[in-house]
Amino acid sequence: MYEWFIGWRYTRRQRGTRGRNAFVSFISLVSMLGLMLGVAVLIVVLSVMNGFQDELRHRILGVASHIEVTAQSGMLEEWPAVLDRVRRHPEVLGAAPFIQEQAMVSGNGRVQGVGVRGIEPSLERGVAQFADYLRAGSLEALQPHSYGIVLGTDLARRLAVGLGDEVTLIAPTATATLAGVMPRVRAFRVVGLFESGMYEYDSGLVLVHLRDAQALYRYGEAVSGVRLKVRDLFAAPAVVRQLAPTLPAGLWLRDWTQTHANFFRAVQLEKTMMTLILFLIVAVAAFNIVSTLVMAVQDKTADIAILRTLGASPASIMGIFVVQGTTIGVLGLAAGLALGLTIAHHLDVVVPALEHLTGATLWNKEIYFLSELPSKVLAADVLRVLTGSFVLTLLATLYPSWRASRLQPAEALRHE
Template sequence: MLLSSYERMIARRYLLPGRGEAFIALVAGISLIAVMLGVAALVIVMSVMNGFRAELFDKIVGLNGHAVVQGYNGVLRDWRQVLDDARKTPGVTSATPLIEQPLFATLEGRSDFVLVRGMEVPDILGNPTIRDNVKAGSLTSLVPNSGTVAIGSRLAESLGASVGSDISIINPQGPATPFGTALRMVSYRVGAIVEVGVYDYDKAFVIMPMEDAQTLLMLGDGVNMVEINTNDADRVERILAPLADKVGARGRLVDWRQLNSQLFEALAVDRIVTFTVLSIIILVAVFNILSSLIMLVRAKTRDIAILRTMGASRASLLRIFMTVGTTVGALGVGAGLVLGFVFLHFRQSVVGFIGLVTGQNIWDPTVRFLTTLPSKVDPVEITAISVVALLLAFLATLYPALKAANTDPVQVLRYD
């Protein structure tokens, strides 16, 4: 919107009303603050929700793959053939054998449920979700048949374990005896403590070489599943369709959507609802811009009439008042983006401060899954928020600007 020099001068004067118009300035300031808070709230919440989904996806898929072939009755005997078929499938980037079994662990009178995960040592060392999150010890200590394991950080806290501690893992499905099935208890030394960032895993993980897991669970040469990664997680069903036909007689193919469908669907619905609710804040701010412009037009009716008699056109007045309202909206959007990015940068400190003031743990990992507040800024989403806010602010200027442009100078100045 191109303005002439006198139109810019008048718009600037109306953006900063005089002493007698302090109330109009106050309403305009409130409008700016409301737009700022609305935009900041949307930026913060949507970025946090994007980060939450991305972190969950990275952690869960990083540990469980894009899909798994699960053996019927929990055991996959012919897993080497499944592994070979998976690796030959176009679009598959990796396939690894995996053992997972919920069991029970004890240490010096303390006990907790655990999730035993058996992997081949190269796969353990090559998994970035595990490899890059070692808090103590070393994964190189995990050697087949050495009796050494890695455990989650929260499980270490629960059991009071540290690197070098000996924990006992109990398998209720032990050897058969004349008196029934006996418990199988095996002692392992803690060689490393890992923290992947997902509470449920950090609270239960016991990672060991696959050979040790096979011995503990008495699986012989079998495994529970084969974990598969592809070059496109969103197309995993299409990529693995040929493999599903091949392994149908040996096991069941399940992708990450099926494994975590309820969680990710809930996140998607929550994201839409949150965006809709927070958009109302911007809508309220837009009504504030509308009301402040209406009051400004009423206060400046005589000035508008004089401008008309001096030759100002209706289009000129229209541009002036549309510029005033749009400028307030643009300043609010800019301030909101700055506030949102500052909050996101210091988000963990803000969470800690709020918890300190309120005395409540507002980010409890037992409820939130992740141990820290995540964030992921989506440029497309930020642009959409800004454009929508600016568009609403622009639309709010139309009625008062038209009202000003249609002012009849004869009627206003008749008795002056």
């Protein structure tokens, strides 16, 4: 076991070391710091990507739906029968009719394009989380033919309106008048404000009662479709396959993995590419150990020759430098793990502090859709990072250690 003792002794910087010894110790420290930073950055970035993906999924599906049933014609006439049929499926927790259209909303001389969603408040609670996102007012204030409207907080701020104020919806549906064809215009009273944390929805979605939407867009008794919430959102594709044969022909069923497929694929691809790039950074830091050990072997030539003369085997010499390189790697990995987990768990403090120090905006909700930088540390990701980094470190020690084991004592002592 003397290999462990000597390897650890070579790793530590001894007091009074000067010249080449001090430089080798400095290179060892730099290699250790490189590994620490590489591992820490990799853990933080993966945690942010996990949190970003999880938070987006949660917030998008809190406003959107797990499954949508729509008609090919764009208007679903027999929606009560469809609603009754889908509710019988054991995995369906809730179902609600909806109307989805576009409009321009005007308030205080300001105009904004929005998506208009007609809902039945009593049923909407079963498929979406608007009740949890409300910051003022209530969904129950949306009564048929009362022409109330619920706005996102960012949209209300842009229009400079609040509870009780009036806004005007301008629908693209045309109405023939004596003056010609005119868009349909209707005044609505603000009865609620919601904040989902998704800038896309908070700035571009309004809710009205289903009956009001039917009147504004001339749907009659029809709706755009039926929205479903299932017990396990990852089982949504299987539920679609099970429901399809039980519903009338001419209906389209789409689950959230289809309606937001490109978005989530892009996030997953970005996570994969970021992981690969950062692993290359860790690899560069790990292979710095090669230069560290090469210099250590050159510096300890006389020590190697003496050990060989005293009977140390080539395997023992190789083991000494493997221990030295691995020790550098393990210390770097441990420090990187501690630093990475600390930052990942305190991003809500770190990001504002960096913004305050630099004066720059590091997280813009208008660009990233989320109002806060999320983070979610997964044990599996941390384990993969540590395992991959340790393997790279171990591989980096093999060649210099093998070269040290091949050193001949007589050749080494000739120049001493």
